[in-house]
Amino acid sequence: MASLLFPTGRTALPRASARLSSLARPSYLSRRFLATASDPNDGSTSSSNNGTAIVMLNMGGPGTTDEVGDFLSRLFMDKDLIPLGPLQKYLGPLISRRRTPKIQHQYSEIGGGSPIRKWTELQAREACNLLDHIHPSTAPHTPYVAFRYASPLTEDTVRQMLSDGVTRAVAFTQYPQYSCSTTGSSLNEVWRLAKKYDPTNQIKWSVIDRWPTHPGLVEVFARHIEESLATYSPSEREEVVLLFSAHSLPMSVVNRGDPYPAEVAATVWAVMQRLKFKNPYRLVWQSQVGPSAWLGAQTATTVEEYVKKGQTNLLLIPIAFTSDHIETLYELDLEIIGDAKQPGIKRAESLNGDPIFIRALADIAKNHLENAGRSTPQLYLRCPKCTSERCREQKAFFRQQQTEAAAT
Numbered sequence: 573m574a575s576l577l578f579p580t581g582r583t584a585l586p587r588a589s590a591r592l593s594s595l596a597r598p599s600y601l602s603r604r605f606l607a608t609a610s611d612p613n614d615g616s617t618s619s620s621n622n623g624t625a626i627v628m629l630n631m632g633g634p635g636t637t638d639e640v641g642d643f644l645s646r647l648f649m650d651k652d653l654i655p656l657g658p659l660q661k662y663l664g665p666l667i668s669r670r671r672t673p674k675i676q677h678q679y680s681e682i683g684g685g686s687p688i689r690k691w692t693e694l695q696a697r698e699a700c701n702l703l704d705h706i707h708p709s710t711a712p713h714t715p716y717v718a719f720r721y722a723s724p725l726t727e728d729t730v731r732q733m734l735s736d737g738v739t740r741a742v743a744f745t746q747y748p749q750y751s752c753s754t755t756g757s758s759l760n761e762v763w764r765l766a767k768k769y770d771p772t773n774q775i776k777w778s779v780i781d782r783w784p785t786h787p788g789l790v791e792v793f794a795r796h797i798e799e800s801l802a803t804y805s806p807s808e809r810e811e812v813v814l815l816f817s818a819h820s821l822p823m824s825v826v827n828r829g830d831p832y833p834a835e836v837a838a839t840v841w842a843v844m845q846r847l848k849f850k851n852p853y854r855l856v857w858q859s860q861v862g863p864s865a866w867l868g869a870q871t872a873t874t875v876e877e878y879v880k881k882g883q884t885n886l887l888l889i890p891i892a893f894t895s896d897h898i899e900t901l902y903e904l905d906l907e908i909i910g911d912a913k914q915p916g917i918k919r920a921e922s923l924n925g926d927p928i929f930i931r932a933l934a935d936i937a938k939n940h941l942e943n944a945g946r947s948t949p950q951l952y953l954r955c956p957k958c959t960s961e962r963c964r965e966q967k968a969f970f971r972q973q974q975t976e977a978a979a980t
């Protein structure tokens with residue numbers, strides 16, 4: 573089995589087959605949204621000889637406190653995330669150097685580093701194992717991780733994929749809701765690297781650009797909420813306020829026409845529908861950085877205000893990021909919940925390695941491959957106030973790639 577799962581000569585993520593059987597075995601859930609395994613003769617995109625690379629795109633995080641400086645410096649140099657104008661080359665490193673000690677302290681408080689790499693590698697590996705079973709016509713599916721600001725960097729992964737002989741790749745965003753500052757930035761980076769290192773277009777790319785209301789995503793969020801609600805007494809349970817918390821955006825990005833706020837709201841609505849709207853809820857926004865205006869209401873202020881109003885049973889649900897990270901482990905757990913000192917203020921678990929979530933990831937990739945590698949039409953529509961040439965060229969590149977991927 574192992575030799576089948578490890579394509580010879582590949583140096584992508586090692587494939588753990590140990591948990592394969594438990595994940596591959598359909599549960600009631602996989603019956604619901606992993607309906608049937610593909611017929612190898614169906615009309616879906618097949619990659620005849622060397623399978624399909626599944627590339628998990630995300631921002632990444634520093635693995636140790638020593639990596640915080642480089643992480644922040646890449647982050648503040650990213651014009652798609654933080655445009656600082658013509659002086660970015662100087663301001664980016666300056667701001668990141670000044671910010672490093674504070675953020676190093678935060679990472680040391682959560683165990684010395686971000687767990688995002690561990691979780692993303694596990695999710696990638698296990699989703700690929702499952703995908704081999706439910707969509708054999710594009711197998712073997714080889715997992716890769718491509719982070720924007722931390723190791724493994726997108727640049728190293730793309731070069732690795734080229735040397736591994738990859739010819740067909742799915743860029744699979746790990747942000748369920750699309751923002752030009754997150755998924756858009758990663759896609760701009762993939763486009764830039766493809767142009768630089770792959771001028772002959774060895775790799776045909778397609779893109780999974782968003783999945784804010786996938787039934788498996790909704791199900792796993794709903795279950796984690798139900799599990800947390802079960803820890804309240806029956807008399808309190810229906811009065812717990814659900815506070816869905818997402819990373820905020822600067823108002824300049826919102827007003828440019830970024831789709832993220834609407835897509836986060838769509839996830840919240842779908843989860844509430846699944847929960848039959850039994851509890852009152854709000855969508856609130858966290859992790860503002862710097863002095864400019866950001867989308868609110870802010871999570872921290874909301875908690876304070878509700879406590880002042882006597883509402884002390886609050887369940888925080890991180891809704892725009894699938895793994896634990898500094899914003900859940902430090903900002904929510906230590907700063908907001910810790911400081912509030914109220915036993916009724918709690919947080920729902922992140923999705924991390926939940927098998928329902930892994931099935932959702934595999935199902936999203938299966939649907940994409942069955943659908944000839946199509947992205948949503950949203951990917952090709954620029955924000956009304958976008959002036960970025962990178963966005964324009966990225967979208968033209970992926971539109972062309974989609975046509976070619978569909979033909980392979």
Ligand SMILES: C=CC1=C(C)c2cc3[nH]c(cc4nc(cc5[nH]c(cc1n2)c(C)c5CCC(=O)O)C(CCC(=O)O)=C4C)c(C)c3C=C
Binds near residue numbers: 821896
């Ligand atoms: C969906 C998630 C995220 C969006 C949207 C997002 C937008 C966004 N972020 C910044 C600035 C910073 N973000 C930082 C850290 C950080 N951001 C996210 C997620 C989203 N950001 C996560 C998960 C993390 C932490 C990663 C981890 O290791 O756990 C930071 C660095 C930390 C700090 O200095 O406070 C900055 C800066 C902007 C400007 C922005 C939208 C334009």
Ligand code: FES
Binds near residue numbers: 756954955959960964
């Ligand atoms: S900023 Fe949204 S498409 Fe360019």
Ligand SMILES: [Fe+2]
Binds near residue numbers: 819859
């Ligand atoms: Fe951020």
